[in-house]
Amino acid sequence: MILLQVLNSDNSISTVLFFGTIGMLALTIGLIVFISFHQRKVIRYQQQLQRMEQDQQKTLLNASIRLQEEERQRIAADLHDDAGPLLATARLYLNENFVNLDKNTQLQSIYNAKQIIDDTIQLIRNISHSLMPPTLKNFGLESAVNDLFQKISGSGSMNASCRFHDYRERLKAENELIIFRIIQELVNNILKHSNASFIHLTQNTSGNKFFIRIHHDGRGLTQTDFEKLNKSNVGLGLKNIQSRLKVLQGKIFFEKDMSQTYYKVTIEMIKEEELKPA
Amino acid sequence: MLAYISIISPLLPIILFLAFCTKKSRRELWVIFFYIVLSFSLDFFQYMTPWGRHNNFRIFGIFTIVEVALFTYFFYLVIGNKIIKRIVLTACTCLVIFLLILFLKSNKTNFDSISASVESVTLIILSITYFFGQLSRPQEQFIYSSPNFWIVLAIMIYLSGTFFLFMMANNLSAYEIQKYWFINNVSNIITNLIFCIAFLVNRFASAHPITEKTYTGYNNIHENPLREQ
Numbered sequence: 001m002i003l004l005q006v007l008n009s010d011n012s013i014s015t016v017l018f019f020g021t022i023g024m025l026a027l028t029i030g031l032i033v034f035i036s037f038h039q040r041k042v043i044r045y046q047q048q049l050q051r052m053e054q055d056q057q058k059t060l061l062n063a064s065i066r067l068q069e070e071e072r073q074r075i076a077a078d079l080h081d082d083a084g085p086l087l088a089t090a091r092l093y094l095n096e097n098f099v100n101l102d103k104n105t106q107l108q109s110i111y112n113a114k115q116i117i118d119d120t121i122q123l124i125r126n127i128s129h130s131l132m133p134p135t136l137k138n139f140g141l142e143s144a145v146n147d148l149f150q151k152i153s154g155s156g157s158m159n160a161s162c163r164f165h166d167y168r169e170r171l172k173a174e175n176e177l178i179i180f181r182i183i184q185e186l187v188n189n190i191l192k193h194s195n196a197s198f199i200h201l202t203q204n205t206s207g208n209k210f211f212i213r214i215h216h217d218g219r220g221l222t223q224t225d226f227e228k229l230n231k232s233n234v235g236l237g238l239k240n241i242q243s244r245l246k247v248l249q250g251k252i253f254f255e256k257d258m259s260q261t262y263y264k265v266t267i268e269m270i271k272e273e274e275l276k277p278a
Numbered sequence: 279m280l281a282y283i284s285i286i287s288p289l290l291p292i293i294l295f296l297a298f299c300t301k302k303s304r305r306e307l308w309v310i311f312f313y314i315v316l317s318f319s320l321d322f323f324q325y326m327t328p329w330g331r332h333n334n335f336r337i338f339g340i341f342t343i344v345e346v347a348l349f350t351y352f353f354y355l356v357i358g359n360k361i362i363k364r365i366v367l368t369a370c371t372c373l374v375i376f377l378l379i380l381f382l383k384s385n386k387t388n389f390d391s392i393s394a395s396v397e398s399v400t401l402i403i404l405s406i407t408y409f410f411g412q413l414s415r416p417q418e419q420f421i422y423s424s425p426n427f428w429i430v431l432a433i434m435i436y437l438s439g440t441f442f443l444f445m446m447a448n449n450l451s452a453y454e455i456q457k458y459w460f461i462n463n464v465s466n467i468i469t470n471l472i473f474c475i476a477f478l479v480n481r482f483a484s485a486h487p488i489t490e491k492t493y494t495g496y497n498n499i500h501e502n503p504l505r506e507q
Contacts, residue, residue, distance in 0.1 A: 013449060014458075020442030021461055028438040032431055035409045039421045042413075 059231070060246070063239030075127060082123050090116040133180070141176040142167050145183060145201065152199070158191070162201035178244045179212065179267070182252075185237050186214055186265055194218025194263070205271065212267040220263025221254040245269075284463035285325055288318035291473035298481035306355040307480060310429050313348045314473060317341070335389055339381045342393050346400070347374055349433060353404045356426045357411055366404065373400055389455070394444035398437040405434045428476035432469045439465035 093113035097106045136144035142164045152160040170176065183201065190196055196218025203212050221229075229235030230242060245252055250269035257264055295311045324337050350370035357363055377393050384390050408430050412421055421427050443461045450458065 013446060013454070017442050017446055017458060017461075021439060024438035024441050025435070028434050031406070031409070032434070035413060036421060039413060043420065 056231075060239050060243040063236050064243045067236060067240045075131075078123070078127050083120055083127075086116050086120045086123065090120070132177070136176060136180050137173070140167075140170045141180055142203075144176075144180050148184065148187065149199070149201065152187070152191070158196065159198040160187075160200075161198075163203070165202065165204040167203055175248060178248055179269075182241050182244055182267060183212065183214070185241050189237060190214075190216050190218060190220075194220055208271050210269045210271050214265045215257070215262045217262055220256070220265075222256055223254050226252070226254045280460055280463045280467075281325070284466045285318070285321045287467045287470040288314045288321070288473075291470050291477055292318065294474050294477040299477050304355075306352050306429070307425060307477070309348055309352045309355065310473065310476070313345065313352075314470070316344060316348075335387060339384065339390055339393065342390070342397055343374060343377045343381060346370070346377060346397050349401050350404065352429070353401075353408060356430075357404075357408055358415065359411060362407060362411070369400070373397075389444070389447040391445055391448040394447070395441070398441045398444065401433060401437050402441075405430045405437075423479065425476040425480035428472055428479055432472035432476065435472065436465045436469040439468070 090113040093109040093116065096109040100106065100109070133144050133147070135147045145162050145164075149160040149162045152158055171179070187199060190199055194216055196216040199214060199216045201212065201214050203210075205211065226238060229238050241252060245267070248269050250267060253264075253266045253268070255264050255266070256262070291314050292311070295307070295314075299307055299311075320337055320341050324334060325331065347370065350366055350373070354363055354366045354370070357366060373396065377396070380390065380393050408426075412427070440462050443458055447455060
């Protein structure tokens with residue numbers, strides 16, 4: 001009715017007033033609707049990102065728990081299958097002394113028991129070393145990595161070398177262990193899957209960053225492969241690397257060399273003094 | 279009839295504020311409450327007393343200045359950006375002085391279109407600034423779960439609804455003003471209804487913010503992730 005009144009009236013002021021008011025209200029409502037929908041969309045997008053990150057964390061947590069369980073099973077198997085029978089055998093030899101009173105036989109069984117106990121000590125030492133390498137604990141990351149690479153080279157299957165350019169001050173023991181485990185995992189992967197003939201590791205620093213680079217000439221991963229494996233259920237070791245790096249607030253990059261001959265893995269971390277507490 | 283509804287419409291937000299919002303309300307809500315009480319008192323005084331009816335435009339002029347001051351103070355409180363806050367404060371001071379000079383110089387027998395238009399434009403700009411400020415801030419809550427959103431919406435609806443009426447009031451005859459004054463009444467009623475929503479939102483939605491259902495990963499942090507394999 002108002003519209004009819006306005007349209008029928010000759011007064012142009014009425015028309016301007018009517019359409020002006022309607023226009024202003026339409027603009028205001030349009031703006032409000034736009035803002036509300038846009039904000040809704042932004043919030044949903046943020047939540048989707050958050051959800052993806054939580055999924056990723058869940059996968060990493062799963063991987064690290066599974067790896068821990070595997071490690072425990074391995075130690076349990078070592079103790080049960082190797083140390084257990086050895087100690088049982090030593091016990092049998094020592095029991096022999098109660099039954100057989102012949103001096104020579106007794107000496108022989110004590111000697112045998114001693115041999116077996118020595119073997120058990122060595123076995124337990126090996127297990128303990130695999131849990132925490134003594135070189136790493138006593139002499140630091142550089143020596144531990146050198147040791148690891150010398151062992152690989154010594155086996156004759158691969159040429160392995162490493163060079164630390166700027167490692168005058170040792171990192172915290174727990175951080176050294178994390179980095180060592182990451183290197184161990186990467187080297188293991190290269191040994192197992194790449195068919196490479198050499199591995200070369202270098203360490204250096206730049207600004208507040210600490211870098212470790214590993215080159216090899218075998219079949220390797222690119223960043224896309226790494227991300228794909230990280231999201232899938234396989235690639236437990238890679239997920240473990242990722243979760244260890246998270247503790248150090250570090251990053252890892254997999255790439256193929258410019259010459260397309262080598263694969264390069266770069267681990268990038270913030271120097272210890274600048275690490276934020278997690 | 280519409281005029282009377284418009285006059286008594288502020289009573290609803292006043293009652294709601296007194297019922298729900300007096301205990302834990304922030305300062306910006308008190309500013310709006312004070313504005314609504316003032317608006318109701320002046321409207322009542324203007325229409326119900328003979329002096330008020332004779333000095334209609336004088337009261338309207340004073341109310342415009344107070345309205346600008348209160349609304350810009352509201353925006354000063356709700357806008358987060360410090361630079362914009364300073365700009366709002368400076369612009370508001372200048373605007374109030376300008377409106378005061380305009381009011382003192384005017385003959386007070388006609389509707390002051392300039393004051394009303396300047397007020398509308400300034401407050402609409404401030405409202406848009408508020409909304410875009412909200413968009414640029416990362417938030418977990420939806421914008422409409424905040425009472426400030428509804429208050430700014432009410433201000434914008436009132437100002438945009440009456441913008442052309444106030445701007446052209448000088449060119450309209452007394453009959454035309456009376457004829458089109460229903461625009462002001464309708465805008466006023468809608469504004470007061472939106473103020474009611476703001477106070478209700480402050481009471482109910484602030485305690486339980488309207489958010490999307492958040493994702494919680496494991497329901498129990500002690501749950502063994504290996505169990506599902």
